[in-house]
Amino acid sequence: MPLFAIYAVDKPDTLAIRLEHYAEHRAYNEEQESAGVRTIFSGPLQTDDGEVMNGSLLIV
Structure with a gap:
């Protein structure tokens, strides 16, 4: 099964x-x-200092 990022x-x-x-x-x-829909991984992206969420990454 293919994975998508x-x-x-x-x-x-x-x-x-x-x-x-x-x-x-x-x-x-x-x-x-x-x-x-199988989610392998999901989580927020963060600023360089790790203080603020500024996006998302999902592997499905």
């Missing part, structure tokens, strides 16, 4: 929006897992 960088100054939707986003990913 999804690399997404957030627009500047959108951390508040990301945090507002974070729980809903995680719930959706769990629903997809039970529907057969």
Whole structure:
């Protein structure tokens, strides 16, 4: 089965929006897992200092 990397960088100054939707986003990913979409790895990208989430990386 092929694997796909999804690399997404957030627009500047959108951390508040990301945090507002974070729980809903995680719930959706769990629903997809039970529907057969296998997520190998997922997590936020961070700024160089590790202080701010600024994107996502998923391996599906």
